[in-house]
Amino acid sequence: MIQLSDIRITFGKENNRIDALKNVSLEVRQGEFLAVMGKSGCGKSTLLNVIGGVLKPTKGSYLFEGNDVSAFSGKQMAEFRNRNIGFIVQNFALVNEMTVRENVMLPLAYAKIKRSEAMKRAEEAMERLGIIQYEYKFPSKLSGGERQRVAIARSIAADTSVILADEPTGSLDEATGRSVIDIFKELNGSGKTIIMVTHDRELAEQGTRMLTMKDGEITGAQAL
Amino acid sequence: MSVLFTNLRIIMGKHKLATFLLIVFSALCLCVFGTLSEKADRAHASSEKYDETYGNKTYYRTVEAINDNAYHDYCTIDSKGLYEKLLSFEQLLLNSEAFTFIDISVQPVDINMPELAEQFFYGYENGRPAKPYRVDGRILQPIKSLQVSKSFFDEYDISVSDGEGFSEEDYFHKNKENIPVLLGSEYKEFFATGDKLYGDYLSERFTFIVKGFISEDAFFPDQSTMTSCGRYIVMPALFFETKGDAAKYSLLQKLCGIVSSSMGYEKTKELFEQYKLEANVANRELYISDPNAFADLTNFLDQYSAMTKEVASQFTVMVLIVMLFGVIATTLTLCSALRKNRQNFGIEMLCGATRVDIFKVALLFLLTVLLTADALSLLFAPDAMLSIQLAVLCMLLLSSIITAVYIKNMDMHDILGGNE
Numbered sequence: 001m002i003q004l005s006d007i008r009i010t011f012g013k014e015n016n017r018i019d020a021l022k023n024v025s026l027e028v029r030q031g032e033f034l035a036v037m038g039k040s041g042c043g044k045s046t047l048l049n050v051i052g053g054v055l056k057p058t059k060g061s062y063l064f065e066g067n068d069v070s071a072f073s074g075k076q077m078a079e080f081r082n083r084n085i086g087f088i089v090q091n092f093a094l095v096n097e098m099t100v101r102e103n104v105m106l107p108l109a110y111a112k113i114k115r116s117e118a119m120k121r122a123e124e125a126m127e128r129l130g131i132i133q134y135e136y137k138f139p140s141k142l143s144g145g146e147r148q149r150v151a152i153a154r155s156i157a158a159d160t161s162v163i164l165a166d167e168p169t170g171s172l173d174e175a176t177g178r179s180v181i182d183i184f185k186e187l188n189g190s191g192k193t194i195i196m197v198t199h200d201r202e203l204a205e206q207g208t209r210m211l212t213m214k215d216g217e218i219t220g221a222q223a224l
Numbered sequence: 225m226s227v228l229f230t231n232l233r234i235i236m237g238k239h240k241l242a243t244f245l246l247i248v249f250s251a252l253c254l255c256v257f258g259t260l261s262e263k264a265d266r267a268h269a270s271s272e273k274y275d276e277t278y279g280n281k282t283y284y285r286t287v288e289a290i291n292d293n294a295y296h297d298y299c300t301i302d303s304k305g306l307y308e309k310l311l312s313f314e315q316l317l318l319n320s321e322a323f324t325f326i327d328i329s330v331q332p333v334d335i336n337m338p339e340l341a342e343q344f345f346y347g348y349e350n351g352r353p354a355k356p357y358r359v360d361g362r363i364l365q366p367i368k369s370l371q372v373s374k375s376f377f378d379e380y381d382i383s384v385s386d387g388e389g390f391s392e393e394d395y396f397h398k399n400k401e402n403i404p405v406l407l408g409s410e411y412k413e414f415f416a417t418g419d420k421l422y423g424d425y426l427s428e429r430f431t432f433i434v435k436g437f438i439s440e441d442a443f444f445p446d447q448s449t450m451t452s453c454g455r456y457i458v459m460p461a462l463f464f465e466t467k468g469d470a471a472k473y474s475l476l477q478k479l480c481g482i483v484s485s486s487m488g489y490e491k492t493k494e495l496f497e498q499y500k501l502e503a504n505v506a507n508r509e510l511y512i513s514d515p516n517a518f519a520d521l522t523n524f525l526d527q528y529s530a531m532t533k534e535v536a537s538q539f540t541v542m543v544l545i546v547m548l549f550g551v552i553a554t555t556l557t558l559c560s561a562l563r564k565n566r567q568n569f570g571i572e573m574l575c576g577a578t579r580v581d582i583f584k585v586a587l588l589f590l591l592t593v594l595l596t597a598d599a600l601s602l603l604f605a606p607d608a609m610l611s612i613q614l615a616v617l618c619m620l621l622l623s624s625i626i627t628a629v630y631i632k633n634m635d636m637h638d639i640l641g642g643n644e
Contacts, residue, residue, distance in 0.1 A: 054574070075578050082576025093571045097234040109227040110576035
């Protein structure tokens with residue numbers, strides 16, 4: 001499904017050049033729950049940025065279901081993110097000035113799905129995650145766990161095949177974090193591919209495969 | 225579409241005061257721009273009118289200084305037939321194809337209306353307004369008046385604002401008691417077209433019939449300056465059918481006119497002398513003045529020209545500065561709002577938005593601000609509608625370009641990544 005070959009990401013110019021990723025090659029199959037571990041600054045988030053179509057690799061190729069994502073234009077990249085990738089991040093990535101309902105419907109609006117259809121899908125996703133009662137509230141009025149559910153509901157409503165989670169439990173207490181992981185497992189069970197970046201080994205062990213990274217390189221892979 | 229308006233609501237909601245101030249500032253800029261550009265247009269028009277009217281021409285005064293004996297003979301029996309010779313000379317001047325001769329005399333007319341406002345009195349501008357006098361039981365007041373030929377209107381680009389100008393017939397006086405006149409614009413509040421004034425001109429009684437009014441922007445050269453026609457009664461420089469006193473006096477006056485020529489002084493003088501020879505008045509004291517004698521007026525015209533052009537260019541510079549201020553203020557405020565909203569835009573890009581979608585939000589914000597400012601400015605400067613619309617378009621275009629470049633270079637890739 002996802003095939004990265006010799007991906008290199010370089011930031012800066014001339015003498016201040018930093019390689020965030022060094023010739024990373026990775027293959028992710030559909031339905032996998034991949035956990036990526038490593039210390040701060042090892043390149044985990046950069047890897048997610050590449051997979052999510054936010055960063056274009058400086059070198060190397062990225063194939064998603066056979067399509068060369070590294071050759072996409074800005075507009076194609078936006079469409080790619082909209083149709084295929086759901087993002088769950090530590091700070092929730094919700095628009096605070098929009099209600100829960102508007103946040104969940106955001107990718108559907110950019111996908112130009114009819115409003116009635118979009119509302120139906122958003123309501124189903126919110127009901128599935130138990131946040132329908134908050135639909136007209138603003139994210140700032142919700143707890144951390146509830147906000148993360150809103151972010152997950154957004155990717156469920158968009159029906160993306162891949163969910164990229166970057167430290168998804170980083171701002172949550174242990175119990176809430178566990179419940180979020182349970183949701184991921186459930187989603188993974190229903191066929192979604194999940195790639196989660198974490199520095200928590202216990203969380204990483206919830207996946208089906210674990211990668212470790214160091215200094216922009218994948219240093220280990222382990223099936224769980 | 226709904227996301228677009230939601231984003232507009234968010235940006236404006238987050239920056240209420242800045243948006244309000246930006247609208248007020250833009251409206252102010254547009255008002256100033258509109259007013260200044262109107263003035264700049266007028267200054268440019270004046271400058272162009274000056275070039276068209278006075279451009280490459282030089283003015284030479286013609287002078288009559290006939291000696292006392294000849295003058296006495298001319299005014300009485302005219303034993304030498306000087307009247308006919310001078311008439312022929314005047315015709316040669318008026319019909320010359322090499323230069324333009326303008327009859328322009330400032331002989332006052334005496335109007336039987338002493339209650340007329342003092343600004344119209346002869347000598348008012350010199351601080352010595354003429355006093356009314358009594359004759360044949362009538363009280364006559366000397367009033368400023370111009371006697372002009374048809375070429376006067378063409379040469380100084382003078383038009384009639386109300387009523388109608390002089391016809392060919394009006395220049396011929398066939399023993400009629402009526403003389404058609406055009407009044408300066410300041411007479412408008414006292415008289416109307418068709419009104420009659422009674423009085424004396426060159427010691428003969430006439431009825432002056434108002435044919436119309438001279439436009440406000442009418443000036444004629446008088447001594448060393450350009451004088452407004454506003455306070456003058458303008459009469460045709462008459463051709464009298466019969467050789468009476470009025471005809472004789474009038475003819476001498478008419479010969480003291482202005483030659484407008486682009487040939488240079490020597491050639492103009494040469495032609496003037498040739499006309500004198502043809503009219504058999506070569507030995508008479510009729511002169512065309514050296515341009516130095518007219519230097520004051522020439523300098524004044526040059527100064528006026530330079531001043532008008534300078535004013536026009538200063539207005540243009542001011543207009544551009546105001547426009548630039550408007551664009552800078554709008555762009556800075558918008559880019560600041562976009563920067564503060566960067567996190568939200570990043571999130572929306574994760575959800576499938578493109579930079580074009582973000583630019584659409586910025587454009588909608590710009591349109592809202594500028595169109596509101598546009599409507600406000602039109603309330604205060606309705607006369608400058610076209611200039612203001614042009615300014616709005618320019619501001620929109622420039623601000624959009626700068627904003628588009630800003631959005632293109634906005635860094636969004638750091639939205640992912642937590643505080644590990």
